[in-house]
Amino acid sequence: MRFVHDFFLKGRGKGYTDNTTATAVIKETIVLRFQRIRVTLSKGYHRCDSSRLNQSTVFRCTLLDKFPLFLKSLSTQFQSSCRGLHHLISTNDEALLASCRAFIPSLTNALHKGQAGRIGVLGGSEEYTGAPYFAAISALKVGADIAHVFCAKPAAAVIKTYSPELIVHPLLDTDNAVDAIMEWVPRMHSFVIGPGLGRDPKILNTVGHLIERLKEADRLFVLDADALFLITEKPELIKGYPKVILTPNSVEFARLCTAVLGEEVKPAPSASAEKVRELAIAFGHVTILHKGATDVASNGRLTVCCAGGGSNRRCGGQGDLLAGSLAVLFHWATGFGDRAAAAAPPELLAVYAACRLTRECARLAYSQHGRSTTTTDMVRLIHQAFSFLFGP
Ligand SMILES: NC(=O)C1=CN([C@@H]2O[C@H](COP(=O)(O)OP(=O)(O)OC[C@H]3O[C@@H](n4cnc5c(N)ncnc54)[C@H](O)[C@@H]3O)[C@@H](O)[C@H]2O)[C@@H](O)CC1
Numbered sequence: 419m420r421f422v423h424d425f426f427l428k429g430r431g432k433g434y435t436d437n438t439t440a441t442a443v444i445k446e447t448i449v450l451r452f453q454r455i456r457v458t459l460s461k462g463y464h465r466c467d468s469s470r471l472n473q474s475t476v477f478r479c480t481l482l483d484k485f486p487l488f489l490k491s492l493s494t495q496f497q498s499s500c501r502g503l504h505h506l507i508s509t510n511d512e513a514l515l516a517s518c519r520a521f522i523p524s525l526t527n528a529l530h531k532g533q534a535g536r537i538g539v540l541g542g543s544e545e546y547t548g549a550p551y552f553a554a555i556s557a558l559k560v561g562a563d564i565a566h567v568f569c570a571k572p573a574a575a576v577i578k579t580y581s582p583e584l585i586v587h588p589l590l591d592t593d594n595a596v597d598a599i600m601e602w603v604p605r606m607h608s609f610v611i612g613p614g615l616g617r618d619p620k621i622l623n624t625v626g627h628l629i630e631r632l633k634e635a636d637r638l639f640v641l642d643a644d645a646l647f648l649i650t651e652k653p654e655l656i657k658g659y660p661k662v663i664l665t666p667n668s669v670e671f672a673r674l675c676t677a678v679l680g681e682e683v684k685p686a687p688s689a690s691a692e693k694v695r696e697l698a699i700a701f702g703h704v705t706i707l708h709k710g711a712t713d714v715a716s717n718g719r720l721t722v723c724c725a726g727g728g729s730n731r732r733c734g735g736q737g738d739l740l741a742g743s744l745a746v747l748f749h750w751a752t753g754f755g756d757r758a759a760a761a762a763p764p765e766l767l768a769v770y771a772a773c774r775l776t777r778e779c780a781r782l783a784y785s786q787h788g789r790s791t792t793t794t795d796m797v798r799l800i801h802q803a804f805s806f807l808f809g810p
């Protein structure tokens with residue numbers, strides 16, 4: 419163990435070309451400040467396939483199977499000496515997609531209505547009726563059985579006219595909103611909070627209370643759009659809660675960094691993976707997805723990047739499609755399939771699947787509609803994109 423420690427922390431720069439020796443070493447440790455390491459775990463045996471371990475501080479890892487499990491198996495002493503070096507970036511599309519396919523529930527007559535997902539969307543105001551609609555309809559198109567929208571009264575009738583599929587509750591702006599909405603919570607598997615919520619302090623206050631209650635009820639939820647504005651004001655609301663995923667665009671991400679890290683971060687189409695990880699850690703290993711030209715998601719331990727598909731069209735609503743899809747996939751990733759061989763923890767797999775799906779919808783829609791592409795065109799293509807990526 420001493421040797422391993424010395425080699426990786428002090429003895430850098432020699433290069434490591436002998437696979438056999440590397441294998442012995444990698445059994446004891448994981449070193450991530452090296453370039454192009456490919457590590458595979460099979461039958462509990464850790465094998466290093468790379469012929470290039472060098473001292474570069476830039477590291478880019480392909481998928482490391484069962485990484486979190488492996489990390490836990492390291493001795494406490496070694497974990498602490500390596501703290502700060504454990505940062506793994508996975509971009510292995512095929513392996514991640516394969517793990518996502520493993521949790522997609524089969525279409526079978528053995529399931530009853532509701533089992534594939536009862537999703538709640540909290541959002542919708544007089545100004546914004548499209549955003550909650552896009553989130554809720556996307557949840558249904560991805561495969562949830564039921565989608566409820568909890569919105570402010572002026573939005574309710576409008577949203578109902580968009581779709582008879584949605585169950586719409588005009589509750590968010592009522593005086594007993596928290597208790598009235600909580601009555602529905604036991605029936606829901608997961609929530610999207612934020613699309614079209616607006617910034618009315620009374621509504622945001624209600625949503626703050628609801629977040630507290632959802633945590634007490636141990637529910638999964640995704641925070642997007644105006645709910646992220648609330649989190650910049652009250653980051654402690656979600657600190658350390660493992661069942662929340664934040665989905666900021668670059669502007670929302672910059673605001674979160676200012677609020678939580680105390681740093682000015684310039685909004686940029688491509689996030690710094692290191693910054694996303696830093697923010698996730700500052701939130702107590704909460705999962706953060708920075709949407710952009712490349713989507714970057716981290717729980718502070720593992721970071722996944724998604725760059726497939728996508729388009730050059732930046733019409734509004736694409737983030738809502740992503741958030742609604744993610745709520746379903748989050749439920750599936752935590753509740754279905756065998757996770758023993760999964761390439762990443764469920765929250766990151768759900769994020770990866772949602773990003774990949776949204777970007778595939780964007781790619782398909784753009785190829786048909788070009789500059790005229792809107793989110794409605796993308797929603798229509800969810801089935802085609804889903805089948806292509808994950809099967810029927
Ligand atoms: N049809 C609808 O009802 C829609 C409603 N939406 C809702 O609209 C509300 C406000 O959302 P916004 O996203 O406008 O949030 P903000 O009101 O915080 O505005 C952010 C601004 O930053 C700009 N921006 C985005 N990316 C940038 C970048 N990389 N660099 C610099 N500027 C950038 C945007 O154009 C936007 O004007 C939310 O409730 C949201 O859910 C959106 O979801 C879009 C669709």
Ligand SMILES: Nc1ncnc2c1ncn2[C@@H]1O[C@H](COP(=O)(O)OP(=O)(O)OP(=O)(O)O)[C@@H](O)[C@H]1O
Binds near residue numbers: 711738
């Ligand atoms: N510069 C970009 N190039 C390619 N794809 C992008 C780019 N920026 C965002 N995307 C993709 O668009 C989708 C939505 O991200 P976006 O940043 O538009 O979210 P948003 O602003 O929250 O959306 P909304 O309009 O619903 O509020 C994501 O899947 C992301 O991958």
